[in-house]
Amino acid sequence: MLSSKRVVLPLVRSSFLPGKAKETIEEIEDQELAQIAWAEYYFFSAKAKECVEIVEKYLNHEDVILRLSADMLYTFSNLTLGDAFAAQCAREDVYRCFEKIMKENTLIEEKASCVFAYYVISIFIHIPPQEEIPPLEQYISYLPIGQRLFAISLLAHQTYLKQEYAKAKGIVQGAFFMADGIYPIAMTYLNCVQAMCQINLKEQEEAIQSVDYAWQRAKLDGFMEPFIEYHGLLQGVLEVCIRKKEPDVYKKLMDGVIAFSRGWMKIHNPKMQKEVTDLLTPLEFSIAMLACRDWTNQEIAEHLGLSVNTVKHYVSGILEKLNIDKRDKIKDFVNQ
Structure with missing residues (x-):
């Protein structure tokens, strides 16, 4: 059962067996935190509209943890829905929360959550962090293990973008060694980043194994979003793993890829x-x-x-x- 202490993205934080996401959410006693977890479930299941309907009421919440979670989910869901303006507004609110929290005498865990949220929306959209944002590495140890693993996937992704593929792959492998349980969402992202590195190191068979391993577990909960977000960087591996074996699922994935990519471009490369x-x-x-x-x-x-x-x-x-x-x-x- 999840702790009653509030954390950003509680489902990402959770350790559970693949296929048990719904049962995990139902065990959360804090009803508002449970609502955020359901929004995560819908987001990672590529149901952006359902996610937005839940998190809208938390965008201006007085609890910074609920607000940051809502901002992150609202940003990426609205990219898929084609509302770049709404996505941009939520992305900017993460920075406002960061500025406020870093100036206050708050718990180090809350500050870590703010830094984490900022790096999530910066790295995935490929917008470099502002100079005044402290390195994620300074706060990563204050995050719960699920978020810590997800944060490490961000650092590996950031290293990948610098074309340091072997180093990024090593970061991912180190994360797997430190895990104290099964964290399906974070581990799916870690496997995708590992595959991206393997592709560029011309380790095609290993890349296929990484993606197939992640997919076989993620699909038990319907978690399609990581593969949608990383489709372009996985450079054909999804076609190898899914297109011929599961054509109906592949079509649904590709619909999500097109929708997400169009929204991503509106923010990243609008000109x-x-x-x-x-x-x-x-x-x-x-x-x-x-x-x-x-x-x-x-x-x-x-x-x-x-x-x-x-x-x-x-x-x-x-x-x-x-x-x-x-x-x-x-x-x-x-x-x-």
Whole structure:
């Protein structure tokens, strides 16, 4: 059973067996915290509308923990729903909470929650933290283990974005060693980041194993959101693991990928003249990600389980849709 002490994202904090998320939430005695946990459940299950309906009433709550949780969930849910303005407002409120809490004589755990929330919305949207934000590493030890593991996935993701793939992979592996139980949400994100690193280290089989391991457990609770968020960076691994085996699930995942990517671009790259997520299918986007990293058609074909001629056809179609004449120009259209 969860502790009665309030923490941000209580479901992320929870240790439970895969498939037992609902039972875990039902054990939470604090009704407001339980509502946040249900919102998390809907968010990670790719039900953004249901998540927003719950957290709206907590956006201005006097309890900073409930408010921060609501802000994070509201930000990402509204990206999927296409409301970039609402997402931006909630993202900015996290910083306002941070400013307020860091100036007050509050518990170090509350300050850690504020720093954690700020890094969640910064790293996932690829917006560098402001200079006055202290390093996440300074506060990570004050977080409950579930959030700590999730925070480590953020640090690994941040290291990945610096193209330090072996180091990022080592951070993930260290997190798995420190876990004292099963934390399905955090561990799903850790496995996805590990797979991203393995892909760039040309460890394709290991990447497939990482994603498949995470997916087989996450799907027991319907947790699709991590795979939606990381689809582009997983560069075709979802196609390998899910597309042929579970076509109906794959279609639902791809609908989520397109919706999330469009919202993400509205915040991250609003001046881009061509909406890449409107032009390319998820599979084409995966091929574009690999092609712009100098993978050969043969390597892409082997990675995705396609023929070389099929890959050539897709690459030609990508160039035509983007109205460019050279493969190396794809980099201009794909956020890394």
